[in-house]
Amino acid sequence: MAGIGFELRKLMRRDTLLGMLRAYAYAGVIGSGPWVLSILGILIVGLISVSVVSPATAISEFQVTVTYIIAFSLILTGILQLAFTRFCADRIFEQRESMVLSNFGGVTLVITAAAGVLSMLVSVFLFPQQSVLFRIVAVASFVVVSNIWIATIFLSGLKQYRSIVLLYALGYALTVGAAYLLRFMDLEGLMLGFLVGQVSLLGGMLVLIVRGYPTSRSVAFDLFDRRWLYPSLMLVGLFFNAGVWADKIIFWVAPSTGGNVIGPLRASLIYDIPVFLAYLSLIPGMAVFLVRMETDFVEYYTNFYDAVREGGSLSYIEDMRNQMVATIRLGVFQIIKIQAIAALLIMVAAPDIFVALGISELYLPLLRVQLVAAGLQVVFLAIINVFCYLDQRRVLVWLTGTFLVLNVVFTLISLKLGPAFFGYGFLLALGVCVVAGLWLVNRSMGRLEYQTFMLH
Secondary structure: OHHHHHHHHHHHOOOOHHHHHHHHHHHHHHHHHHHHHHHHHHHHHHHHHOOOOOOOHHHHHHHHHHHHHHHHHHHHHHHHHHHHHHHHHHHHHOOOOHHHHHHHHHHHHHHHHHHHHHHHHHHHHHOOOOOHHHHHHHHHHHHHHHHHHHHHHHHHHOOOHHHHHHHHHHHHHHHHHHHHHOHHHOHHHHHHHHHHHHHHHHHHHHHHHHHHOOOOOOOOOHHHOOOOOOHHHHHHHHHHHHHHHHHHHHHHHOOOOOEEEEOOEEEOHHHHHHHHHHHHOHHHHHHHHHHHHHHHHHHHHHHHHHHHHHOOOHHHHHHHHHHHHHHHHHHHHHHHHHHHHHHHHHHHHHHHHHHHHOOOHHHHHHHHHHHHHHHHHHHHHHHHHHHHHHOOHHHHHHHHHHHHHHHHHHHHHHHHHOHHHOOHHHHHHHHHHHHHHHHHHHHHHHOHHHHHHHOO
C-alpha cells in the first residue's frame, strides 16, 4: 500500500483545503472505487434490461448469479491473496524482482485450475435445468473473476492504483454495453455481457503486469516453497473473506429469510438490500482509513524501524512509537466520526430511497444496524492493517478466525430470535473483534521495543 501513501503525502504537503480534499477524494476512489463500480455496473445492467429481458425473473437470476460468483471467488482467492502479497513484497525487498512475474503466472494457473474444477462440478451437478451456454459462461466468469482479484492485488504492488480504478471503470462500462447489446438473449445474454466486461478488465490488467516486471520464466511456483509460504496469511485471507460473507450466506440459505432464485442459488431480499445500501457508507470511512494509515502511520512506522536498523537513540525510537500510537488512536476516532456522519445522512435519506425503489419501510431498522456494522468493519480493517505492518500473524489468525466463528454463531442466534434481531449477529461479531483488536493493538504497541529487539 506504500504507493498510495506517496501520492497522499504529496497532496497533503500542499497544506491547503483543496489539497486535503483532493487527498481524501483520491483515497476514497482508490479504496472504494473498484467495488462501487462493480455494484453500480450490475445494478445498471438490471435497470436497462427490465423492459426487454423475458422472463423478468432473468434479471434477478443474473444479479444473484453474479453475486455468488463474486462472493465465492473472493473466499477462494482469499487463501492466496495475502500470502502472495507477502511473497512479492519480500522478493522486491531482496531486489529479486525477476521472480515476481513468473510466480504471478504460477498463482494464476493454480487459481484457474481450482476455480475451473470447482465451478465445473457445481454447474454440471447443481444446474441441470439451465442451458449449456449459461453453464459455460458461469464457469468462465468464475475463473476470470477469481483471477481479477489476484491481478488487482498484484497491480497494487506495482502502485498502479489509478490504472486499477480506470480499468474497473472500463471493464464495467463494457459489461453494461455488452449486456445491453446482448439482452435479446435474455439471461444468457446478460451473463455473456458480464463475461465480456470481465475478460476485458483482466486483459488490461495483464498488459500492465507484463510491462511492469521483467522475467526470464513465464511460470514458477516458488511461492509454495516452504521457505516462502506463510500458512498463517493463507488462513487470515480465508477467515476474513469467509467472515464478511458468512451472515449473508446464512440468510440466503435459511428457509425463513431466503428464497430460490436459480438452481440451488438463493437470495434474501429482506437482508440484501439494506446491506447494499449500508456498504455505500463505507466510502468516506475508507478514505479516512487510507489517509491516516498510509500517510502519518507509515511515516512514523518507517522512521521507527529505520532508527532500529541504523542505531538511532532510544528516545527517538520511543518517540516514533508514541507517534504511531497517537496516529492509530486519531485514525480510529476519525473513522468512527466520519462513519457516524455518513450513517446519519443515509438514515435521513433512506425513507425516500426506499419509496423510490418500491421497498417497504420495514427494512429501515435493519439498515440502521447494518450502517453501524459497516462503520465497525472499517475500524476492523484498520486494526488488521496495523497487525500486518507489525507482522503479528498469530494475532491476525486469531482475530479473523474469531470474527468468522462469532459471525456464524451470532447470526444463527439472531435468526432464532426473529426479525427484530436481524443484522445484530454481524454487528456483534465485529463489535467484539474491534474491542479485542484495539486492546491487542494497545498491548502490542506498549511492548513494541521489547518485541523488536528481543524477539526478532
